[in-house]
Amino acid sequence: MEKYVINGGKVLDGEVTISGAKNAxxxxxxxxxxxxxxxxxxxxxxxxxxxxxGRILQQLGAExxxxxxxxxxxxxxxxxSHVATTDLVRGMRASYYLLGALLGRYNKAKVxxxxxxxxxxxxxxxxxKGFAALGARHELVNGAIIDVKADSRLQGNSVYLDMxxxxxxxxxMLAAVKAEGLTVIENAAKEPHIVDLANFLxxxxxxxxxxxxxxxxxxxxxxxxxxxxxxxxxxxxxxxYMCAAxxxxxxxxxxxxxxxxxxxITAKLREIGCEIKEYDEAILVDATKKPLTRCNIKTMPxxxxxxxxxxxxxxxxxxxxxxxxxxxxxxxxxxxYVSELTLMGAHISVEGRLAIIEGxxxxxxxxxxxxxxxxxxxxxxxxxxxDGVTEVGSIQYIERxxxxxxxxxxxxxxxxxxxxxxxxxDNVLRA
Ligand code: EPZ
Numbered sequence: 001m002e003k004y005v006i007n008g009g010k011v012l013d014g015e016v017t018i019s020g021a022k023n024a025x026x027x028x029x030x031x032x033x034x035x036x037x038x039x040x041x042x043x044x045x046x047x048x049x050x051x052x053x054g055r056i057l058q059q060l061g062a063e064x065x066x067x068x069x070x071x072x073x074x075x076x077x078x079x080x081s082h083v084a085t086t087d088l089v090r091g092m093r094a095s096y097y098l099l100g101a102l103l104g105r106y107n108k109a110k111v112x113x114x115x116x117x118x119x120x121x122x123x124x125x126x127x128x129k130g131f132a133a134l135g136a137r138h139e140l141v142n143g144a145i146i147d148v149k150a151d152s153r154l155q156g157n158s159v160y161l162d163m164x165x166x167x168x169x170x171x172x173m174l175a176a177v178k179a180e181g182l183t184v185i186e187n188a189a190k191e192p193h194i195v196d197l198a199n200f201l202x203x204x205x206x207x208x209x210x211x212x213x214x215x216x217x218x219x220x221x222x223x224x225x226x227x228x229x230x231x232x233x234x235x236x237x238x239x240x241y242m243c244a245a246x247x248x249x250x251x252x253x254x255x256x257x258x259x260x261x262x263x264x265i266t267a268k269l270r271e272i273g274c275e276i277k278e279y280d281e282a283i284l285v286d287a288t289k290k291p292l293t294r295c296n297i298k299t300m301p302x303x304x305x306x307x308x309x310x311x312x313x314x315x316x317x318x319x320x321x322x323x324x325x326x327x328x329x330x331x332x333x334x335x336x337y338v339s340e341l342t343l344m345g346a347h348i349s350v351e352g353r354l355a356i357i358e359g360x361x362x363x364x365x366x367x368x369x370x371x372x373x374x375x376x377x378x379x380x381x382x383x384x385x386x387d388g389v390t391e392v393g394s395i396q397y398i399e400r401x402x403x404x405x406x407x408x409x410x411x412x413x414x415x416x417x418x419x420x421x422x423x424x425x426d427n428v429l430r431a
Pocket of ligand 1 (some may be wrong): 093113122123165307330
């Protein structure tokens with residue numbers, strides 16, 4: 001029963017430092033299962049999804065210690081089970097990386113599937129197709145647990161993905177790292193976190209070539225040695241602050257990032273009228289210079305416009321004059337937040353994969369609810385721009401992926417606080 005209370009209308013101004021990438025961390029931490037020695041992972045974001053995957057590794061027998069706020073020490077040598085079926089595993093959407101990692105280490109894995117995703121069905125048929133190509137068959141137990149096993153060491157093979165899938169690309173990489181011979185993934189995803197996972201595995205002695213292109217080749221190795229590795233900055237967290245800066249017509253320097261990873265977002269912000277300056281590891285978004293105008297966006301796998309920034313950018317478009325069209329091309333449905341934005345006065349209609357935004361109406365504060373991580377980020381942005389007070393509920397979704405979001409926004413001049421409520425009396429207990 002926690003929520004964010006936002007007193008809107010403050011223009012964001014200042015600097016924000018971006019944390020390590022969630023979607024890299026949730027793959028790299030389970031990847032340590034494959035290592036034969038301890039590892040130290042740096043630039044880990046301090047978010048609930050990372051705590052969860054760390055606790056899952058501990059349940060499997062690993063020693064996991066937080067050395068400081070952003071560094072984890074993981075010793076996987078005491079892992080003694082290929083079975084991950086606890087409630088913690090079920091509570092974590094990215095727990096499917098345990099399948100590839102445990103399969104790569106034990107030639108078998110039994111992993112609970114996460115519950116249905118809150119914005120779309122999350123099929124894993126392409127992951128399983130990859131495992132099958134490497135010689136592992138699977139069985140669904142009680143509709144809730146995937147049991148994958150091979151009779152002997154996994155054998156390298158070619159896998160053509162029917163659609164570009166981040167999770168399948170990473171999971172097949174994990175399973176193939178110690179397989180016998182060469183695995184080739186065709187039509188692979190190219191997201192920055194795919195390259196980061198490959199770099200991490202290669203730094204331990206894996207032989208992966210082509211990550212970041214659509215053909216990835218993995219020659220299996222027998223041994224992976226311990227390393228110290230630093231995770232890339234979070235492209236989507238950065239994109240979220242860039243959208244927030246533009247939506248409040250502010251001026252924000254977004255630091256500790258790789259500007260190249262943000263090209264598609266930068267291009268769209270420039271198109272609507274923001275002034276953007278790129279530095280080696282920072283981007284300045286300046287929306288103070290001229291009125292912003294409409295644009296269309298279509299989400300695509302990297303290097304296209306990321307689906308994970310679609311709700312935040314749609315919210316920004318609701319604040320600018322003119323009609324914009326958003327085409328959500330990755331997930332079948334990812335517009336649950338639109339009804340909440342409508343409560344705040346946005347004019348958006350959704351038809352299948354399209355959202356049509358009649359922009360320019362002034363948003364008004366209202367009580368709203370996050371339905372998933374990026375939907376929650378979008379509602380926070382809406383609250384920052386709205387007149388009056390917005391209360392965003394179900395913030396546990398937001399805290400899965402955004403480190404210190406209230407502190408970071410307050411440092412930029414936002415009036416946002418987290419309050420804890422007594423469920424029975426609805427009274428605010430402390431702020
Ligand atoms: C990753 O999910 C991210 N999650 C998602 O971010 C992100 O939206 C997505 O990639 C796309 O960029 C993590 O990295 C933990 P996909 P993933 O496999 O890997 C279909 C966030 O907000 N598909 O690339 O699960 C699928 O239905 C989260 O941080 C199949 O049909 O996504 C979708 O339409 C949300 N069969 C498309 O492919 C499969 O076997 C892309 O999914 C796999 C996927």
